[in-house]
Amino acid sequence: MNLLxxxxxxxxxxxxxxxxxxxxxxxxxxHQATVGDSLKVGQLGGMMGRGELLALSAEHAELSxxxxxxxxxxxxxxxxxxxxxxxxxxxxxxxxxxxxxxxIILLNSFRVEKSFWQTPxxxxxxxxxxxxxxxxxxxxxxxxxxxxxxxxxxxVEDRLPALIADRLALVAHPGDYPACPRAVTQPTALxxxxxGGWIPYEVDKLVEAGFQSVQLGARILRVETAVTxxxxxxx
Amino acid sequence: MNLLxxxxxxxxxxxxxxxxxxxxxxxxxxHQATVGDSLKVGQLGGMMGRGELLALSAEHAELSxxxxxxxxxxxxxxxxxxxxxxxxxxxxxxxxxxxxxxxIILLNSFRVEKSFWQTPxxxxxxxxxxxxxxxxxxxxxxxxxxxxxxxxxxxVEDRLPALIADRLALVAHPGDYPACPRAVTQPTALxxxxxGGWIPYEVDKLVEAGFQSVQLGARILRVETAVTxxxxxxx
Numbered sequence: 001m002n003l004l005x006x007x008x009x010x011x012x013x014x015x016x017x018x019x020x021x022x023x024x025x026x027x028x029x030x031h032q033a034t035v036g037d038s039l040k041v042g043q044l045g046g047m048m049g050r051g052e053l054l055a056l057s058a059e060h061a062e063l064s065x066x067x068x069x070x071x072x073x074x075x076x077x078x079x080x081x082x083x084x085x086x087x088x089x090x091x092x093x094x095x096x097x098x099x100x101x102x103x104i105i106l107l108n109s110f111r112v113e114k115s116f117w118q119t120p121x122x123x124x125x126x127x128x129x130x131x132x133x134x135x136x137x138x139x140x141x142x143x144x145x146x147x148x149x150x151x152x153x154x155x156v157e158d159r160l161p162a163l164i165a166d167r168l169a170l171v172a173h174p175g176d177y178p179a180c181p182r183a184v185t186q187p188t189a190l191x192x193x194x195x196g197g198w199i200p201y202e203v204d205k206l207v208e209a210g211f212q213s214v215q216l217g218a219r220i221l222r223v224e225t226a227v228t229x230x231x232x233x234x235x
Numbered sequence: 236m237n238l239l240x241x242x243x244x245x246x247x248x249x250x251x252x253x254x255x256x257x258x259x260x261x262x263x264x265x266h267q268a269t270v271g272d273s274l275k276v277g278q279l280g281g282m283m284g285r286g287e288l289l290a291l292s293a294e295h296a297e298l299s300x301x302x303x304x305x306x307x308x309x310x311x312x313x314x315x316x317x318x319x320x321x322x323x324x325x326x327x328x329x330x331x332x333x334x335x336x337x338x339i340i341l342l343n344s345f346r347v348e349k350s351f352w353q354t355p356x357x358x359x360x361x362x363x364x365x366x367x368x369x370x371x372x373x374x375x376x377x378x379x380x381x382x383x384x385x386x387x388x389x390x391v392e393d394r395l396p397a398l399i400a401d402r403l404a405l406v407a408h409p410g411d412y413p414a415c416p417r418a419v420t421q422p423t424a425l426x427x428x429x430x431g432g433w434i435p436y437e438v439d440k441l442v443e444a445g446f447q448s449v450q451l452g453a454r455i456l457r458v459e460t461a462v463t464x465x466x467x468x469x470x
Contacts, residue, residue, distance in 0.1 A: 002455050072453040095460050138454040142398055148452050158248050182417055182468075212377040219373040232467030235418075 001136040042141040071141040074102040076187040082109035082194035086119035097134025111194040160209040177213040237369040277376040306376040309337040311422040317344035317429035321354035332369025346429040412448040
């Protein structure tokens, strides 16, 4: 953890926090922190800065904090992602939070196994936990927004066109399409299919909604690899 | 598995193969293949093409194969990687094979924990197994070369300068450096440090050997994320 993330309820004064639980354990065991240490801290949803460790015991850590720096800018990216396999989903949430994705929309697709929607990793507190791990890694305080859309057709037909109205909208799909662009600065939506890819009907619907098909070469990437490689290329 | 990889010892005739073990189980259980099916196949280290399933039983699968297409080109990339944490190492091998990295050099660094060098994932057969998973995913037949260098200083001083003589050589490091380049076509060497980064002495030695420092923005990426995002950006 490269940033100690503070929640509103940790504050016991304007510049004073008390920590227990996972973050306390991490301070004790991984950081092997001692009183007087200065640590990078950030307020979830707010500013970042430094905290000085005033007291440390097995029960709690007390810090005085000074929050005077904004978090890094988010990427202007909405990721439209066919719901991935649960174990990979967890890692993708972490990668996305670390890389600065602003918004993730989890979408159904013909090739998404129904069981994927049953995973406990979709519980709001589990989504948040994995996003927090990504923010702590990157040193960021702003959670990506996550939206769940289990019905492909009504979402893509009725709501997606408005959502991408002022965006570059790209669907990654193997085939004879233009190469995925690079060094994009405008607001972007990127649709990434499931293992095995979108079916042709789904690509057609996304194109009708305003997406352009782009390809990333002959190699077939796992979803996890594709998400990170495409973000690395796009921004 | 998007490609059925064949080894020389699988061949029982010029265009005839017999498969047992993992690949047979995969055909039976995941592909639910039946006699007459046509599958994408490739000869490890050689050409790719199609195989027709002639016979299938619990003991073996027999295929007639036609190999007439070259595998996709490798990226002109030598990745110099501080030995990662074992679980992440396994996935990085798979990502690298999938993305087409030509060569991986595993290097020691001050922040590499000594225990990382003890992992069974460094056994040659385990390295190969993880690279094969990546090749099967991408549809490629050529294994990346993997080299293990447990002594940083003699390798970087004595052998690295010759190795990067005709290459663009980049070391990814946070700081006030030029941004990592994009859309590179020339042979490239990319050095990626451990969690926590190279220490200043190591960056100095890499720069002395001919590397240029480049940065990737304010966010601190996990090694696994950095490898894939940087490859996506560079090529």
